Amino acid sequence: MSGLTDAVLTARRRRGGRPTRPAGPMQRREARWGYFFISPWILGFLLFSAVPIGASLVFSTLDFQLTDPGATTFAGTSNWERALADPDTWTSLAATFRFTVLFLPLSMVVALALALLLNSKHLRATAFFRLLFYAPSMIPLVAGVLIWQQVLNPQTGWVNRLIGLTGVHATGTDGIRWFDNPILVLFAFSFIGLWGIGKSMVVNLAGLQGIPTELYEAAEIDGAGWWRRLRSVTLPLLSPIIFFNLVIDSVAILQYFVVPWVLFGATGRPDGASRFLLVNFYQQAFVFGDMGYGAALAWIIFIVVAALTGVLFGTSRYWVHYGTERS
C-alpha cells in the first residue's frame, strides 16, 4: 500500500543495472504477447497524450481562431509574449498560488487528523464515523458547490447564522460576505474542498492501519507520549502515503476548475480570486476561441505542474521513508 510513488520509484530503480538476458524464442514470444496486451495503451498514449502535447506546442505558435480556422497563420512567439504580458495570466498564477498555499497544507492536516481520529482506539462506532466522513466526497461536486453557495449565503446561510449566535455580527449586507471578498472566498473554496476530504482521509487511514502496533508499544515503553509517537513513529512510516496525497492533491489543485467555474464562471470575481489557471485557459481557448493563445497558456500550466512535481519528487528523498515499510 505504498501507492503510486512506490511504483514510480521501483520503475526508476529497475531501469538501471539489470543485466539483459539473451533473448531466446520463448522470451521473444513472451515479449510479443506483452506488447500485444499493452498495445491499446501505447496507441492511446500516442494519440491522446504524446502527439497532442507536441501539437500543443506547435499550436502555441499559431494565430488560430476557432471562429475562423481557415485564416490560421504562423505567429511565432507572439502568443507567448502576450501570455507573459497579459495581467490575467499573472492574476491566474497568483490566485492559484494563494489558494494552493492555503488549502494544500490545510487539507493534508485535516485528512491526517481525521484518519488519526478514525484510527484511535478511543473511538467508538468507527465504521459509522468512517462512513459519515467519507460520504460527502461521494456527492457530485456541482451539487455540493450549489449547496455550499446557499449555506454560505450572507443573509440566510447557516454558517453566518451560527456565527451570529456567538455574538459576532455576521448576517446582513455588512456581515461576512464569503463570495465578495478575495480572501474570504478562499475559505469558501476551502470549506467546499474539505467537505470532500474523505478520499485522502481513507488513503491515510489505510496507511495508518498498516503500521505495526509493536512499534507503538515499544515507543510507549520507552516513555514516548502521544505527540512523540506521532512524530517519531506515525509520520515517518506514513510519509510515503503523505507524499502520494501531496503529489496528487497539488497536481489537482493547480487544475482547480469546477468550483470557481460553477460559482463565478469566467468573471474572476471577487477581484480575480476565482481566475484560476484553468479558468483563464478555458476562457481564452474555448470561450473566446483563441486556440493558439490557449495552447500557450496550457503549456504554462504544464510547466508549472512539471516544476512542482519535480520539486516534490526531488525533495522527497529527504523526508519520505521507504526503508522499514518494505520487508
Next chain:
Amino acid sequence: MTTTQPTENALRRRRRGTLLTLCTTLGALLLAAVFLMPLGYGIATSLKDKDGVSDPDTGVLPVSALTFDYEGETHDVYAVPMPDGSTRDLALIEPGRESSVFIDPDDPEAGPIEWDGRWRTLDRVTGLDPQWGNFTEAWNTISFLRLTGWTLMYALVTMAFTVASSAWVAYGFARFRFPGRGLLFGLLMATILLPPAVTLVPKYAVFLQMGWVGTYLPLIVPQLFANAFNVFLLRQYFLTIPRELEEAARIDGAGPIRTFLRVIVPQSIPALTAVSLFHFFYAWNDFFEPLLYLAGNRDIVPIGVGLSYFSGVYNSEPHLILAASLLALALPVAIFLAAQRVFVQGIVVTGVDK
C-alpha cells in the same frame, strides 16, 4: 466476580480511558454534525417556499402561515386570545372592525365563534409546511430524467470501456517480460500527473474537424485505450494472483488471451468491481470535458453540467437549486450506501482510491 482487587492505579487508568473514549467519541459526533450540516441546510431550505428562503429572520424549518378551507373559501388562521385567558388557533371567516367571527379549524362543526377585539392586532399562526412541490418543479425544470439518463449512459459505457481496456493492459504489465517494460510503466504512471489542458487544444481541433464536438464520442472513445490509474490498481491486484492457475490453463492448451479471460478475469472480480465503482463515481462527477465537448448541445449534457446551467438561470430561486442539487446527489449517494461494503473492500483490495 474477579478474585484480584484492581489496584488504585489500574482503576485510575481505566477511568482515564473511559473519559478519553467519551471525549473522542463526542468530538467525532460534533465533527460529524459539521459534516452533515450543509445537507441538513439543503434539505430544510429546499422545502421552503420562495419567501421563506430569502427571509433572514425565518426559522430553520420550512414553515408558513396556516390557512383553513371552510365552505369553499380559504381563511387565514390567527392566534386568538380568549376571554378565559387561553389562546386558540382560529380561522377568521368574517373580519369586522371591533368584533370578528372565527371558526375552529379542528372542530368546524361547533359553529362560528364571535370574538370582540381588533383582528388586525392578532398574529398569524405558522406551522410546518414542507413544499414538496419544489422537488416536482425542480425535477421538471431540469428535465431530471433526461439528465440522469445521459449521465447513466456516459458513466456505464465509459466504465465498461475503461475497465475492459485497463484490465487488458494491466495483464500485459503484470505477467509478461519485455524490453522497456519498466520505462513504459513509468511513462504510464507519469500520465497520471499530466495536466489534461496541455493536450486539449489539438484534441479539440481534431475532434471538431471530425464532427465529434457536440457528441459523446470525444468523451467515450479515449476510454477504450486504458486509464493509468486503473491499470496501476489492476496490475497490483493481478500480481497477487498465484501463477499456478495460469500454468494449469496453459497446460490445458489455453493461449494468453484465453488465460486472461478464463483465469485472470474471474479471479479479479473484487478488484474489477472496485475499479468499476470508482470510475462510475468519477464519471458521474465529470465536468470539465463534458462542458467543453458538449457545449453546443445542451440537450444531452450529463447532470453536473446540466445543474450548473440551471443554477445560472435560476439563481434567484435557491430553493429550486437546492432541490435540484439534492435530486442530483440522491442516486450516487444511494448507490454508495448500498455498495458501501464493496467500496471499503475495494479500497482495501486496490490500496488506494483517488
